[in-house]
Amino acid sequence: MFPISAYRPAFASVLGFLIVALVALAVPTTAQSERLISVYQKNMSFGITTERKLANDILASGADVVTLQEVNRDNDKIFAMLADKYPHKQFCTFRGIGGVAVLSRWPIVNGQAECVRPLGVAAMRVKMPEGKVWVMSLHLETRDKPRHARQAEQLGNHLQNVPGPMIIGGDFNNLPQAGSVRDVARGGRLARIGEAITTYRVNGMLGIPIDFVFASGGRGSVTQMPLLGSDHYGVLAEFTMDF
Helix, strand or coil, X not given: CCCHHHHHHHHHHHXXXXXXXXXXXXXXXXXXXXXXXXXXXXXXXXXXXXXXXXXXXXXXXXXXXXXEEEECCCCCCHHHHHCCCCCEEEEEEECCCEEEEEEECCCEEEEEEEEECCCCEEEEEEEECCEEEEEEEEECCCCCCHHHHHHHHHHHHHHCCCCCCEEEEEECCCCCCCHHXXXXXXXXXXXXXXXXXXXXXXXXXXXXXCEEEEECCCEEEEEEECCCCCCECEEEEEEECEC
């Protein structure tokens, strides 16, 4: 008969394995999407008269989600042009920054859609193949106005209480390293998708990045899309993210 001490190393090894397995089961894991999710971000500009061209560009992109800013009664006809492909919509109007909209090819979850007032966000929770995710369209005030920083700080605080994964596309009206942009990203625990690319030209010359797409654990790339009558280039973001 072998002494009990002969079994101690094997017993300790098995016990250690069981402890690790139990800990792994107790700690929630976050799944990274395998499918490339895509978002078409666009500040339409109030004066745009080329809605059909923009609609065709959005449709050709095959984006999952569309985020729009500066939508008004003169250019909101684009909604009808996109309705077949993007039947799910949340549209909000805000003083000073106009209309903000988010459109999705995926259905809204149990009517979970809202206008985040007065923070310039149209939001809805949709059910993608990977799971439920909040998608939001954001328009921050221009950075020369005092409300710009307050709006971003308050939104960052609001996002801390939003459950589950998020996607935000918008006109941030500031550079990616600015405190206002960081406030939003930090509040939502979000990663910016891709490199900072030119989306606006100051006086038609100096190119600056002020339109972005953020997502929970987002990893991917962005492509500059045409102006199509706006003073902002569109952004097509393609990425994987955490669910």
